[in-house]
Amino acid sequence: MSHGVGLPRGFRVAGHACGIKSDPRTLDLALFVSDAPCAAAGVYTQNLVCGAPVKVTRARLPRNTARGVVINSGNSNACTGDRGIADAEWMTAAAAELVGAAADDFLVCSTGVIGRFLPREKIAAGLPVVASRLGSTPEHLEVAARAIMTTDTVPKIVTRKLTSGDQTWTVTGVCKGAAMIAPNMATMLSVIMTDARIDPEDTHALVRHAVDRSFNCISVDGHTSTSDTVLLLANGQAGPVPANLHAQLQSTMDDVAMALAQAIIRDAEGASHFVTIDVHGLPTRESAFRIAKTVADSALVKTAITGNDPNWGRIVSAAGYSGVPFLEQDCSLTVNEIPLYRSGAPVAFDAKAVSDAMATGEVRIHLEFTLGKESVRFWTSDLTAEYVRLNADYTT
Amino acid sequence: MSHGVGLPRGFRVAGHACGIKSDPRTLDLALFVSDAPCAAAGVYTQNLVCGAPVKVTRARLPRNTARGVVINSGNSNACTGDRGIADAEWMTAAAAELVGAAADDFLVCSTGVIGRFLPREKIAAGLPVVASRLGSTPEHLEVAARAIMTTDTVPKIVTRKLTSGDQTWTVTGVCKGAAMIAPNMATMLSVIMTDARIDPEDTHALVRHAVDRSFNCISVDGHTSTSDTVLLLANGQAGPVPANLHAQLQSTMDDVAMALAQAIIRDAEGASHFVTIDVHGLPTRESAFRIAKTVADSALVKTAITGNDPNWGRIVSAAGYSGVPFLEQDCSLTVNEIPLYRSGAPVAFDAKAVSDAMATGEVRIHLEFTLGKESVRFWTSDLTAEYVRLNADYTT
Numbered sequence: 001m002s003h004g005v006g007l008p009r010g011f012r013v014a015g016h017a018c019g020i021k022s023d024p025r026t027l028d029l030a031l032f033v034s035d036a037p038c039a040a041a042g043v044y045t046q047n048l049v050c051g052a053p054v055k056v057t058r059a060r061l062p063r064n065t066a067r068g069v070v071i072n073s074g075n076s077n078a079c080t081g082d083r084g085i086a087d088a089e090w091m092t093a094a095a096a097e098l099v100g101a102a103a104d105d106f107l108v109c110s111t112g113v114i115g116r117f118l119p120r121e122k123i124a125a126g127l128p129v130v131a132s133r134l135g136s137t138p139e140h141l142e143v144a145a146r147a148i149m150t151t152d153t154v155p156k157i158v159t160r161k162l163t164s165g166d167q168t169w170t171v172t173g174v175c176k177g178a179a180m181i182a183p184n185m186a187t188m189l190s191v192i193m194t195d196a197r198i199d200p201e202d203t204h205a206l207v208r209h210a211v212d213r214s215f216n217c218i219s220v221d222g223h224t225s226t227s228d229t230v231l232l233l234a235n236g237q238a239g240p241v242p243a244n245l246h247a248q249l250q251s252t253m254d255d256v257a258m259a260l261a262q263a264i265i266r267d268a269e270g271a272s273h274f275v276t277i278d279v280h281g282l283p284t285r286e287s288a289f290r291i292a293k294t295v296a297d298s299a300l301v302k303t304a305i306t307g308n309d310p311n312w313g314r315i316v317s318a319a320g321y322s323g324v325p326f327l328e329q330d331c332s333l334t335v336n337e338i339p340l341y342r343s344g345a346p347v348a349f350d351a352k353a354v355s356d357a358m359a360t361g362e363v364r365i366h367l368e369f370t371l372g373k374e375s376v377r378f379w380t381s382d383l384t385a386e387y388v389r390l391n392a393d394y395t396t
Numbered sequence: 397m398s399h400g401v402g403l404p405r406g407f408r409v410a411g412h413a414c415g416i417k418s419d420p421r422t423l424d425l426a427l428f429v430s431d432a433p434c435a436a437a438g439v440y441t442q443n444l445v446c447g448a449p450v451k452v453t454r455a456r457l458p459r460n461t462a463r464g465v466v467i468n469s470g471n472s473n474a475c476t477g478d479r480g481i482a483d484a485e486w487m488t489a490a491a492a493e494l495v496g497a498a499a500d501d502f503l504v505c506s507t508g509v510i511g512r513f514l515p516r517e518k519i520a521a522g523l524p525v526v527a528s529r530l531g532s533t534p535e536h537l538e539v540a541a542r543a544i545m546t547t548d549t550v551p552k553i554v555t556r557k558l559t560s561g562d563q564t565w566t567v568t569g570v571c572k573g574a575a576m577i578a579p580n581m582a583t584m585l586s587v588i589m590t591d592a593r594i595d596p597e598d599t600h601a602l603v604r605h606a607v608d609r610s611f612n613c614i615s616v617d618g619h620t621s622t623s624d625t626v627l628l629l630a631n632g633q634a635g636p637v638p639a640n641l642h643a644q645l646q647s648t649m650d651d652v653a654m655a656l657a658q659a660i661i662r663d664a665e666g667a668s669h670f671v672t673i674d675v676h677g678l679p680t681r682e683s684a685f686r687i688a689k690t691v692a693d694s695a696l697v698k699t700a701i702t703g704n705d706p707n708w709g710r711i712v713s714a715a716g717y718s719g720v721p722f723l724e725q726d727c728s729l730t731v732n733e734i735p736l737y738r739s740g741a742p743v744a745f746d747a748k749a750v751s752d753a754m755a756t757g758e759v760r761i762h763l764e765f766t767l768g769k770e771s772v773r774f775w776t777s778d779l780t781a782e783y784v785r786l787n788a789d790y791t792t
Contacts, residue, residue, distance in 0.1 A: 046717065047716040047717045048717070048721065049713050049715065079713075079737065082741075115708060115709045115712075221695040226716065298617075299617040303783075317622045326444060327444075328444075331445075385781035385784045388779060388781045388783075391700065
């Protein structure tokens with residue numbers, strides 16, 4: 001994952017183990033800092049119960065003067081009432097002071113157990129250490145990406161470059177999380193940094209577009225966390241992107257977000273299959289999305305995939321209860337390009353061939369409808385006994 | 397379960413192993429017959445992809461001249477196109493002929509694997525056998541209840557009596573299913589029989605009311621099957637129920653349906669906990685229902701329960717993404733009567749005490765809101781590694 005990654009110009013990052021997590025050697029505090037002010041925007045969880053850091057960060061964005069993000073893992077500072085808000089605000093002020101920024105120009109994310117107050121002393125002691133370690137090498141980037149992990153097994157970093165003549169703009173994103181799948185852990189977080197100069201009013205549209213086609217198209221267990229946050233920081237150090245390259249900048253951004261989102265699914269805890277769900281032929285993207293998400297969230301579809309079971313009735317019936325109106329004859333299904341159901345009737349198929357294809361670990365579900373021209377691509381993981389073990393295993 | 401059960405007057409039932417299931421000794425064909433015509437109504441799956449038997453039965457109800465139901469297990473006759481419809485119609489005609497009824501006065505249900513055509517020859521050979529075994533003893537009832545089972549481990553039968561002076565009316569229900577949890581199996585089915593004389597126009601309201609408070613308030617895995625059907629047959633053999641007892645008749649019916657629904661949850665495959673979710677204080681029953689169902693369907697809530705983990709953040713955050721608007725300070729939570737979250741802030745609690753209470757296998761989740769006077773009670777099971785094993789285990 002770390003191959004070929006690097007920071008855009010003018011960003012410095014660091015990570016540190018300050019003791020929030022039970023194992024004191026585990027990284028749990030990260031700083032992402034831009035030396036110049038950034039245009040910044042964010043996309044957040046839709047959960048009405050959201051973490052205090054989400055509330056604090058959301059209130060400060062979009063803005064043109066953002067200087068960085070402070071992130072801790074091991075405690076999500078969610079469901080913590082007024083004290084949680086005060087703790088999140090304090091955290092931005094403490095981090096900002098160390099790099100000479102205004103408190104309001106700092107953003108904050110927290111991920112981990114819900115419903116416990118932040119250990120302020122540990123963070124207060126750790127912040128000067130992490131600030132003293134800020135740097136711009138790929139190694140710094142990897143340590144910062146590790147410091148935001150909860151039960152991720154690998155850091156997730158993606159760098160893409162956009163070039164035109166002798167100009168180069170870099171977009172680098174890091175993320176953590178495999179939805180809300182780990183014991184007591186909440187969430188995915190991502191910070192996307194670029195040295196492109198972006199009009200402040202464009203930052204939100206850019207990140208929104210990228211998120212809608214990436215992080216919003218993945219599901220491990222369908223549980224919308226309290227802390228999901230994606231932040232875009234654009235510090236302009238590589239200059240403006242000419243108008244004729246704006247579409248390419250958007251696709252570079254989409255590509256970074258999509259690669260990060262897929263890395264989350266590939267690292268989903270307990271998962272043994274990477275599942276791509278294509279839903280085609282609906283009147284709206286929303287209806288295609290709704291079908292894809294319903295299929296992705298079905299425990300019966302997931303467990304069938306776990307067992308390499310070409311049990312297509314579960315897929316078609318999940319579409320049937322998605323709330324999107326259709327007739328059975330409007331619907332056809334292939335799995336790994338093998339037709340199983342066509343225009344509302346079963347197709348004879350070689351069950352062993354389908355099962356063998358699924359056993360490669362890559363499963364492609366394609367639902368084709370005859371109701372329109374819109375489509376969506378969605379990614380998910382399977383549901384394994386290991387997932388259950390990991391999520392039930394808690395010592396009281 | 398079979399203690400104290402019996403048929404209402406004028407009903408005869410039977411079961412038989414006709415060879416639809418792979419083990420030829422396993423019961424898979426049942427008849428439920430009334431000697432007199434019945435007022436009958438049904439409630440069906442909301443899945444747009446529904447089995448052929450659902451379509452055939454739904455088109456015939458409500459009616460005043462129903463004579464019985466033929467049910468097979470091992471094959472749901474769903475996703476089978478026009479041939480499936482013809483098979484379902486044929487099945488009612490063949491069963492009806494054996495008991496001297498009109499084809500249209502017979503109803504049909506099928507449960508089992510989706511997407512395979514019914515084995516007509518086996519059913520044609522089996523129907524005369526099952527018709528020859530019709531009888532009205534508790535033993536007949538148990539055999540018929542076993543013949544509609546898929547991966548249920550126990551037959552589910554409930555009898556309740558309503559008495560007034562020397563008059564007695566009996567309501568007996570059977571059901572199968574633990575939602576859509578078993579390998580390739582779809583669904584819950586229930587037949588409720590009574591000897592009360594019920595105005596035909598009242599049958600639908602009676603069964604609808606009972607189902608809304610029972611089968612519609614349970615979830616094992618949130619997957620709405622293609623075949624869910626609840627049928628009420630009232631043959632009037634014990635005479636009319638006086639107007640002043642109508643409310644009691646409804647509660648007797650509700651009680652039968654609720655006991656059957658709870659039996660499904662207690663028999664949910666792989667389940668180790670029986671979970672009751674009470675949601676109080678919402679402006680509408682629908683919003684309370686939506687929160688309860690979202691909590692019940694969360695894989696993270698379920699796995700926390702599996703591990704006796706008082707991880708209340710998962711419960712509150714599931715409510716937060718249910719789509720029902722509320723503020724965190726509107727919400728409080730107890731688990732097994734122990735307060736964990738009050739008016740949007742965590743409550744200090746003894747984690748071991750909560751975990752020990754959960755380890756009894758009976759978990760009571762109580763979410764209290766300050767937004768109105770409506771409430772709902774919902775039942776679910778946990779999510780275990782055994783569930784995954786059962787649903788992934790399929791031999792191709």
